[in-house]
Amino acid sequence: MTPRFYFATCQFGAEKTVKDEVLRAHPSLRFAFSRPGFMTFKEESDETPPIDNPESIFTRVWGISVGQGKGANPLEALQPLIPSGSTLHAFERDAFLPGDEPEGFVANQRILNLMAAAGWKGADRVASVGEWIFDLIYLDEGHVFLGKHLFQEGMDPSPGNQPHISLPATSPSRAYLKLEEAIHRFKPECKSGTRVLEVGCAPGGASTAMLSRGFKVTGVDPKRVDPSVHQNPGFQFIQKTAKTLTREDLKTVNPEWLVLDMNLAPLEALDEVHHVLDLLRSIHGAKLSLNQGFLTLKLNDWKFAGSIPLYLKRVSELGFRDLAAVQLCSNRQEFFVYAGGFR
Numbered sequence: 001m002t003p004r005f006y007f008a009t010c011q012f013g014a015e016k017t018v019k020d021e022v023l024r025a026h027p028s029l030r031f032a033f034s035r036p037g038f039m040t041f042k043e044e045s046d047e048t049p050p051i052d053n054p055e056s057i058f059t060r061v062w063g064i065s066v067g068q069g070k071g072a073n074p075l076e077a078l079q080p081l082i083p084s085g086s087t088l089h090a091f092e093r094d095a096f097l098p099g100d101e102p103e104g105f106v107a108n109q110r111i112l113n114l115m116a117a118a119g120w121k122g123a124d125r126v127a128s129v130g131e132w133i134f135d136l137i138y139l140d141e142g143h144v145f146l147g148k149h150l151f152q153e154g155m156d157p158s159p160g161n162q163p164h165i166s167l168p169a170t171s172p173s174r175a176y177l178k179l180e181e182a183i184h185r186f187k188p189e190c191k192s193g194t195r196v197l198e199v200g201c202a203p204g205g206a207s208t209a210m211l212s213r214g215f216k217v218t219g220v221d222p223k224r225v226d227p228s229v230h231q232n233p234g235f236q237f238i239q240k241t242a243k244t245l246t247r248e249d250l251k252t253v254n255p256e257w258l259v260l261d262m263n264l265a266p267l268e269a270l271d272e273v274h275h276v277l278d279l280l281r282s283i284h285g286a287k288l289s290l291n292q293g294f295l296t297l298k299l300n301d302w303k304f305a306g307s308i309p310l311y312l313k314r315v316s317e318l319g320f321r322d323l324a325a326v327q328l329c330s331n332r333q334e335f336f337v338y339a340g341g342f343r
């Protein structure tokens with residue numbers, strides 16, 4: 001009976017939440033060593049099939065520990081542990097909250113430098129579903145971890161399950177990244193002309209992403225939106241809080257998507273969405289077009305993460321269906337719910 005070790009990667013700061021989620025779902029595991037953005041768990045025996053789903057919203061990559069390299073040349077001991085022909089993903093644990101990276105920061109530079117010095121090549125082919133990927137994870141100077149994870153449906157083929165999406169200089173906020181990452185992960189149909197109601201739209205990063213796809217956006221926010229968004233002919237602005245919207249404000253608005261990103265505690269934000277949905281239902285009845293939701297819920301305090309089952313119940317009581325909750329790489333202290341349907 002040999003113990004098995006698992007690893008999990010997550011956003012910088014989300015470690016305790018991941019630990020709580022994983023141990024709740026898999027009480028037989030024991031928390032082992034961790035670093036910011038990275039943690040390991042011990043299972044007493046490797047005789048049972050490995051856990052391939054940690055049931056954790058905040059885990060980015062979950063896999064099995066293979067080995068660790070330490071010292072001046074940490075890759076030396078790891079090379080023989082990687083079967084030839086395997087897909088290798090090299091990346092670094094998160095060291096900053098998204099958006100807090102210092103000027104000139106280049107993701108994964110240190111592990112790529114180590115590999116270049118050792119004459120290794122990076123991933124040279126795209127993984128397929130069901131394949132084991134080897135993960136070379138830079139933890140600290142002189143400490144590289146090797147693990148492997150099962151490549152599953154919905155994962156991004158980029159190292160660390162982190163899609164490459166860049167923020168255009170024209171976007172007034174980083175929320176552009178959240179909307180684009182959600183589209184990239186959940187692959188909703190994005191036809192030009194899609195009608196969206198965005199609640200909490202200022203200054204307009206997510207609207208910028210949607211307008212550049214040819215969507216028609218109605219934005220609601222008490223704050224001002226950036227002129228580049230305000231002046232876009234596809235954008236209509238209602239400068240109010242969601243809870244003060246009236247039938248008159250929404251009488252010509254029949255959205256297919258609802259995008260939510262308010263800096264309020266989750267239940268408060270969802271109460272305001274409830275008001276908006278009541279108005280839309282009373283205006284449009286069976287003709288309401290709403291069919292998808294893109295909801296960012298803020299964890300103003302990390303302890304709110306323990307109430308996520310309650311928030312998801314509330315989201316489904318509002319009428320959203322086929323929910324998938326995840327912490328996007330571009331999320332900060334928040335998580336994201338994609339609703340693939342609405343009744």
Ligand SMILES: C[S@@+](CC[C@H](N)C(=O)[O-])C[C@H]1O[C@@H](n2cnc3c(N)ncnc32)[C@H](O)[C@@H]1O
Pocket residue numbers: 172173174175176199200201202203204205206207220221222223240241242243261262263264272
């Ligand atoms: C994180 S920002 C939204 C970012 C925005 N989605 C973007 O793409 O740039 C949160 C926004 O929620 C707005 N907000 C806060 N309370 C609100 C309410 N009751 N109704 C509507 N918007 C609200 C704030 O004014 C703020 O602009």
